[in-house]
Amino acid sequence: MSLRKLSVEQLLERASTGHRGALGRLLTLAENSATSEAVTEATFGLSKAAHIVGITGSPGAGKSTMVGQLVAHLTKDSQTPPAVLAIDPSSPLSGGAILGDRVRMMDVDDVAFIRSVATRGHAGGLAMSVPGCVRVFDAMAYDPVIIETVGVGQVEVDITAAADTTVVVVSPGMGDAVQANKAGLLEVADIFVVNKADRPGASDTRRDLDLMLDLSHMTGQEDTEYRPPIIMCNSLVGDTVGEIADAIDTHKQYLQSSGKGVERRAGRARFEVANRLRQQFEANLEGVLDSDTRVLTQAAAGQISPLAAANALAEQVLRF
Amino acid sequence: MSESRIRVVLAKLGLDGHDRGIKVVARILRDAGMEVIYLGLRQTTDSIIAAAEQEDADAIGLSMHNAGHLTLAPSMLHALKDAEMDVPLVIGGIIPTQDVDELLSAGVSGVIGPGASAEEVVDIVRTAVAAVARSSESGPEAG
Structure with a gap:
């Protein structure tokens, strides 16, 4: 049975019995954006x-x-x-x-x-x-x-x-x-x-x-x-x-x-949450820039400053 | 997190010190957007299996320049079978044309001979990866 056909739960079960290929596969799923959330949910x-x-x-x-x-x-x-x-x-x-x-x-x-x-x-x-x-x-x-x-x-x-x-x-x-x-x-x-x-x-x-x-x-x-x-x-x-x-x-x-260990772990949680948010914002931002080209065109033509263009689009990025 | 990429383990199996070719291939695959896990010289079937499992390799590439391919390629295929791994094996190096069919019928997924272009190298690896991915998706029940 190919490991590629197994679910995250099945892979975890195999990996926990020492199957190294299953663990290798899990790490791949953790790396790829399409599957990383499922791995996080299962291992959290x-x-x-x-x-x-x-x-x-x-x-x-x-x-x-x-x-x-x-x-x-x-x-x-x-x-x-x-x-x-x-x-x-x-x-x-x-x-x-x-x-x-x-x-x-x-x-x-x-x-x-x-x-x-x-x-x-x-x-x-x-x-x-x-x-x-x-x-x-x-x-x-x-x-x-x-x-x-x-x-x-x-x-x-x-x-x-x-x-x-x-x-x-x-x-x-x-x-x-x-x-x-x-x-x-x-x-x-x-x-x-x-x-x-x-x-x-x-x-x-x-x-x-x-x-x-x-x-x-x-x-x-x-x-x-x-x-x-x-x-x-x-x-x-x-x-x-x-x-x-x-x-x-x-x-x-x-x-x-x-007690510094507790502090560091709190810092790590914050770091990961912030990274996730950043990733989400970045995706939103690319989406907004792709869909609303009007402001970008004005900025490119020098009609408005880059700062004004960013301000004009900021709301949309949050709501995207 | 990011889009998935083809991951290839590259190694020299046994006592064969000619590693110029494998370094060139590593570079070609890198420039084609693949992730190359480079093991280099003096590997064994066991060490390659361990790496391929841990790295979840999509393909294994072995470079051979010492005329050992008709012995070593089948032993690598055996080792993969014993480990129940469906990872395609690609052989590159000094492979005489009259040996290519024997390697392919033994189960090697692709042979990269002397003089292969970068496009051919990439194409052979991609084809080998795609063939295994297809067969594992369809699975035994689908025939």
């Missing part, structure tokens, strides 16, 4: 409260290789199997993608479940479908669920809204102390991993991060109960992967004891 309320770990950092920092090592460590150690959502960018031209994270995570997918996801046009370092896919893994008792973002720059911090613990992977030679003090990605880390620590400049990178964290107390930004650890790692051999796993655990406990 089945949460086992899995710990969600975000791994982010610039392209080529070694995120996938580190995740591969981390997952190998977790499959030996943890009671529940880990899952990975590995996100890579879709082409803005063709919409296609080459999903190449899995190639760094070989030999772990007999216990762990690894799924490659393309961004499909979504900015911010994640794909729209991430919360839905996480929910499927959580419902099927995978824990932790690891989300590896696309290689990001300085401002793609959506991951912090999607994850409980955010690990930022940096590598030597990416810049000096001024870079480290810029706003953005580095502010949101719960754990730092200085990857490729065998390379020259790794200790400088560590020092710059340390200084950056030291300055936080001067501006009141510091969390006095929790300071993000900086872990040196060579992901090719995975020397400190146990330390990384322990740091994730420590942060998890901190989230529980401090």
Whole structure:
């Protein structure tokens, strides 16, 4: 019987008995807009409260290789199997993608479940479908669920809204102390991993991060109960992967004891609701622009300003 | 959430290090709007099955440049059958023309030989995916 013919409920039933193809199919349905709502409805309320770990950092920092090592460590150690959502960018031209994270995570997918996801046009370092896919893994008792973002720059911090613990992977030679003090990605880390620590400049990178964290107390930004650890790692051999796993655990406990975990989960709910609304508004907006070309024509001809045109159409977008 | 896309797992099975061709094919499929899950070198039938299940692949593409296709393609087909997976298998690489019929009658869905154009590559993959989608939709009861 082809999996393509099964309903969401049937797939869930099979997946919960360990049928990996059924789980793979469910994730596809969670990704595609025509079916994602049905999957959300079916998995909502089945949460086992899995710990969600975000791994982010610039392209080529070694995120996938580190995740591969981390997952190998977790499959030996943890009671529940880990899952990975590995996100890579879709082409803005063709919409296609080459999903190449899995190639760094070989030999772990007999216990762990690894799924490659393309961004499909979504900015911010994640794909729209991430919360839905996480929910499927959580419902099927995978824990932790690891989300590896696309290689990001300085401002793609959506991951912090999607994850409980955010690990930022940096590598030597990416810049000096001024870079480290810029706003953005580095502010949101719960754990730092200085990857490729065998390379020259790794200790400088560590020092710059340390200084950056030291300055936080001067501006009141510091969390006095929790300071993000900086872990040196060579992901090719995975020397400190146990330390990384322990740091994730420590942060998890901190989230529980401090009450910050509840805050983060509330933030996540808000993030997902807002994203849904945004998506709806965007669809409305395209609909209005397609159906009412009169205002657009006036704007194009310079008869009214773009701002006036937007104001003239705003009501319609809400009611569309 | 978004429109569905054809997802293809690409791999080299066994000890065959010639990966220029598979990288070109990955690029061609990407530029045709497909999502390519790239496994690269030194895969086994087990690792390909695991990836295809987890990635819910619409097709598997194997690249072969070491004259192993008449052995390895059937063993991949066996593995798929054992796993009860109805995922089409496309073989690409240095495949002599006299071997193509044998591969197709063994159950391979398409063969991409040397010199195939980008259009042909895309067309063979699309056709293979569509054929399986049709047969799984009609199902056994519909004949």
